[in-house]
Amino acid sequence: MIGGAQLGAIQKHDSRESVVARMLALLEQAKDRGCELVVFPELALTTFFPRWYMEDQAEVDVWFEQEMPNAATQPLFDFARTHRIAISFGYAERTPEGRYFNTSILTDRTGTIVGKYRKVHLPGHAEFDPERDFQHLEKRYFEPGDLGFPTWENEGAVMGMCICNDRRWPETYRVMGLQGVELVTLGYNTPSVNAQNRGEGEAHRLFHSQLVMQAGAYQNATWVVGVAKAGVEDGFPLMGGSVIIDPNGFVVAQADTQGDELISHRCDMDLCTFGKTTIFDFKRHRRIEHYGIITRQTGAERPA
Template sequence: MRKIVIGAAQMGPNQKADSRETIVARMLALLEEAARKGCTLVVYPELALTTFFPRWYIEDPAEIDRWFESEMPNAATQPLFDKARELQVAISFGYAELTADGHHFNSQILTDRDGNIVAKYRKIHLPGHSEWDDERAFQHLEKRYFEPGDLGFPVWRTQDAVIGMLICNDRRWPEAYRVMGLQGVELVILGYNTPSVNSQNSAEGEEQRLYHSELSMTAAAYQNSTWVVGVAKAGDEDGHPLMGGSIIVDPNGYVVARAKTDGDELLVHECDMDLSVFGKETIFDFARHRRIEHYGLITSQTGVVRKV
């Protein structure tokens, strides 16, 4: 059996005033706890190093760039990489990436157990809007600060498993999982920062949003016969609540671990990658059952075109 003991390292809120070093210290505490519990992979949330800054409308480019990392690892995060190498635990976390040629992405990296970065993903399905919106209860300006990811939906073989990554809103789009599923993905790891209330529909509160978050991940796990690990940054960030609900889902769509708090909390589960095999060889044997001659609209058309 190919088992990975995974730690889903949910994080509580990062406040606007928190330094990178303060936040990394919390990540280190979760990493050390994970190592004590036998984990060989720890997954942290989206934008793990900062508060969720897209809730603010910022016009000064220099103020925007202060939330981004121009290299990884850097001085603030190097202790995390060093400790991961010492403990022989692979890590994955999200951050705002500023490239050498000036591009801004919402990114996630994965290391091996020696602390070497072996994979990078850039968020593709950016939610929200790009300009101030008076109709919203609060702003969600990811389209202002980030470009859509340019790396597609790759997978990597590491820790004797086929692993892919997604970020936050990506988890709601079945196409993302299916592209990885067609590459034999066995484990999808993702982080998210999701407001507890819908800014455009106040009736949709935390209970409904947790349900939809879990639904998107459990359905995708089942439909692609893959493990899915979804990790939140949660709690009250500068007066803006983020929901928790971190989960580990098996390839049959069952939740095997679920967070109980909105703070720093570690979920641990021994995940057998071979559990993905049965579904891939039976009901979701794509080679036998998919009918791509009827799927053309998925890649030829973006919005709805009504035929009747």
Template sequence: MTKLVIGGAQMGPIQRADSRALVIDRMVALLERAAQAGVEMLVYPELALTTFFPRWYMTDPAEIDAFFERDMPNAATAPLFARARELRIAISFGYAELTPEGRRFNTAILTDRDGRIVGKYRKIHLPGHSEYDPERSHQHLEKRYFEPGDLGFPVWRNADVVMGMAICNDRRWPETYRCLGLQGVELIMIGYNTPSVNSQKGAEGLEKRLFHSDLSLQAGAYQNATYVVGVAKAGLEDGHPLIGGSIIVDPDGTVIARAKTEGDELIVAPCDFAACAFGKTTIFDFARHRRPEHYGRITAQVGATVEV
């Protein structure tokens, strides 16, 4: 089985005034540090090229479009792709995608070690709301600016490892991991931009926010016998705090690397993908133990129903 050194490129805040060039310089700097650490696969956060713009209610199409990428790679991101290719490091990062048809998605891409895009994922579980909500402490308007992803939960064999991607709120939904697990996934890469304050439950606190993030990532790894990398964009961004807590989790659900700051930081873990085999052939041997004849409710309905 394959062994790879996996890195998580946590990023500190990106302010609205920061140019793409400035952001790419930071991403390349993290890439250089990763190369020095022997990293072969480096994961960046959700919306790695811009501030987390869904915190603002906007109506001007031109203002909104400025946060979106029409092509990938493009002139701004070309230096990142070129350096990753030179260093022979596969990368994954998130961005706001505007398609030629005018559709908008919260997207992540995956490259091979030659800098070629080999995978694309579009965020499925969009949190928040679509119109201004005066009852919230701050807005979370992903449903306004993005469509739910239309590509499902695909996997790709990259560097001889079965890899999948998800984005932010997807990590809280067990369906995400199980759809990937049923395709034999061995590495799930998840970038996130998570506010430190719950806009509808302000007393929840940072500690609980970090606990829930860890809980989701660790459970998904254990229940599907896969490595999971969760990578944050963190810190005080345009006056709004985001959690850090980037981690790498092994197939037993154990955290094997953790960020210590809310800034640009590299976390690294050597991963032996033979470790996925035990769980996949014992307690989570799906072919032997799953009972899908009893799971129809999962896909037959959306909201919960009380029938007693």
């Protein structure tokens, strides 16, 4: 059994300890349902701080974790070990060398960290943009991830991670698909409206979010667990729509609210086999001699 632990809004003044208490309450529900893995959202410990323009680095640093686990998050790892539930959650990471990443970690059922991923596809911008309805400054506060898209053998499955905007890029899933991934965990914090297009509201955003996750699941014959932080944070609405998607691209569990909510499903990794050995048998069907443009060119270029 796998759980997706959606979190409602986290306000700017909320402490790490208060958020961890909410996460533990969801883990209690997961324990009662027999979950063996629980997935939490991107930046699960704080409000989505990249909406705020900050020039003082000391002000920025308060949102980052310098070690994991730390005093505030240790109860999560203790719960995982005691109740044998693996966990995955996102946070802002400051490394000992002073580098800054949007990060997620994965543990096994003893609470030991077995995998770390750093967000590759950073959306938004680096400087204050007066033309936007609100700011999205991930490019200001984070570096692009430097770990690629690794996978790990964990608790009987090949697992991989990505974060938020990564889900919109087919390369994300395919790189993991080429490593035999069977379960992709991803957390997101997605505004309910587009800061650059007021006509794109929550319905459109939910459609696109689900579309890309279903496509990634189907085209790589993998389970996808996509988990939101939702609700109104500091006056800014985030959409929900947390889902569990099977290897055929079908939604098998979905959140009904924009608050703290646990969704769950018994995910059979054997369901990945059919797709991986038929239409998406990469070894038989891929034609890499025609894909070179993908890695030698970044932006779109019209023919001369």
